Amino acid sequence: MNTTRCSILIVDDTPANLRLLSGILAQKDYMIRPVTDGALALSAARTDPPDLILLDIMMPTMSGYDVCKQLKADERTRDISVIFISAKQEILDKVTAFSLGAVDYITKPFQAEEVLARVETHLSLRNLRKSLEEKTSNYPRPYSG
Amino acid sequence: MDGKPSNCGNNEAPHLILMDMRMPVMDGYETTRRIKATTKGQATAIVALTASAFEDERAIVLSAGCDDCIHKPFREADIFAMLEKHLGVRYVYEEEQTVVQTDIHVQTRLTAAHLATLPSAYLEDLEQAVIRINTDMITKLLGSIQTRDATLATELQRLVNNFEYQPILTLIQEAKLIS
Numbered sequence: 482m483n484t485t486r487c488s489i490l491i492v493d494d495t496p497a498n499l500r501l502l503s504g505i506l507a508q509k510d511y512m513i514r515p516v517t518d519g520a521l522a523l524s525a526a527r528t529d530p531p532d533l534i535l536l537d538i539m540m541p542t543m544s545g546y547d548v549c550k551q552l553k554a555d556e557r558t559r560d561i562s563v564i565f566i567s568a569k570q571e572i573l574d575k576v577t578a579f580s581l582g583a584v585d586y587i588t589k590p591f592q593a594e595e596v597l598a599r600v601e602t603h604l605s606l607r608n609l610r611k612s613l614e615e616k617t618s619n620y621p622r623p624y625s626g
Numbered sequence: 627m628d629g630k631p632s633n634c635g636n637n638e639a640p641h642l643i644l645m646d647m648r649m650p651v652m653d654g655y656e657t658t659r660r661i662k663a664t665t666k667g668q669a670t671a672i673v674a675l676t677a678s679a680f681e682d683e684r685a686i687v688l689s690a691g692c693d694d695c696i697h698k699p700f701r702e703a704d705i706f707a708m709l710e711k712h713l714g715v716r717y718v719y720e721e722e723q724t725v726v727q728t729d730i731h732v733q734t735r736l737t738a739a740h741l742a743t744l745p746s747a748y749l750e751d752l753e754q755a756v757i758r759i760n761t762d763m764i765t766k767l768l769g770s771i772q773t774r775d776a777t778l779a780t781e782l783q784r785l786v787n788n789f790e791y792q793p794i795l796t797l798i799q800e801a802k803l804i805s
Contacts, residue, residue: 490759496789514759517789521759529758 487604488512488529492522492548493537493566498589502535502566505593506600519543523551526558533604535587538567538578546581553582562603566591639666642712644696644705646675647687655690662691671712675700734793736781738800744771744778746805752782753798756791 489511493499499515506513514531516522519540526534534552538545545565552558565578565586578586584603587596643661647654654674661667674692676683687695693712696704709715741749748771755763764786772779785794 486762488760499789512760512762514761515789516759516791518792521791524757525759528754529760 486510486512487532488514489533489535489600490514490516490522490526490531491535492516492519492540492545493535494518494540495537498537498566502596505596508593509597509601511600519545519548522548523558526552526561527555530558530561532561532607533600534561534563535600536563536565536583538565546577549581549583562607564599564603639670642671642673642709644675644708645672645692648677654692655686658691673708673712734781734785734790736778736785736793736797738797738804740778740781741797741801742804743775744801746802749798749801749805753795756794756798759791 489506491499491502491506491513493502493515494517496517499517503513503515514525516525520543522534522536525531536545536548540548545567549563549565552561552563559582562585563581563583565583566589567586568589575586584606585599587599645654645658649657658672658674661670661672671693672691674687674690674695675698676687676695677698684695694708696708706717710717744752748767752764752767752771754760755767768779768783768786771782782794785791
């Protein structure tokens with residue numbers, strides 16, 4: 482039983498995009514945490530790690546790639562699933578995206594159903610991994626000395 | 627309706643007449659000639675409304691005594707331009723409401739002094755909620771601030787709605803120094 486709602490941090494420098502994504506995800510019972518700024522997103526993720534981060538790539542001051550690098554470099558945030566968002570006209574370097582540790586990417590313009598489906602998939606994957614980790618940690622570690 | 631002089635305001639001379647040139651009983655040309663034949667009529671500007679855009683029609687209309695001519699279909703602005711030209715009137719236009727892009731940086735009337743009127747526990751909780759961008763917590767806190775100070779809650783809500791978290795954090799820091 483999962484009583485606490487999943488929280489999703491959405492990072493996009495364009496407020497209109499944030500509103501659009503928040504509106505789409507508000508259809509489900511998620512706590513939406515929208516933010517326009519990479520630095521604020523990082524401090525929010527460190528103090529209260531979300532279950533998933535939707536991260537725009539093209540942002541001024543700190544790009545989505547930079548935010549992702551910092552998330553992955555920090556023990557508190559390295560296990561959070563990151564989905565990149567990029568506009569179609571931008572050259573999305575898929576290899577770079579995955580090498581930075583992202584689990585998926587969404588290209589704009591997107592369909593609401595697509596966003597919801599990808600978010601749901603990655604949240605359930607994450608929950609499975611979490612419960613698996615909890616189970617295995619209950620077993621005594623094999624003697625390795 | 628028609629061009630008969632009885633309907634043409636012989637008694638109350640208008641300053642300007644918009645004259646349709648194609649009318650029953652008496653057409654615009656005849657009506658114009660009769661009006662311009664009187665002293666009063668000569669002081670009246672007559673603007674012909676014609677259906678034809680040909681230049682020679684314009685010449686005919688002017689030779690009939692009209693002062694100017696507008697082709698149908700005409701725009702509202704054409705009529706106003708004629709009134710301005712022949713009557714010397716000027717217009718005061720209502721300023722167009724420009725849609726202000728409020729997304730980028732919302733001007734806030736919120737001050738640190740105003741925030742400092744809140745109990746320090748509220749400031750602490752609000753700061754934590756904003757740093758975490760915990761929207762559930764923010765909503766709950768704004769709800770309780772609402773009952774104490776509606777103006778303050780409204781201003782904070784406006785900033786939150788525009789994702790302006792940094793100004794809130796800065797103001798909280800300043801408010802903490804005051805209180």
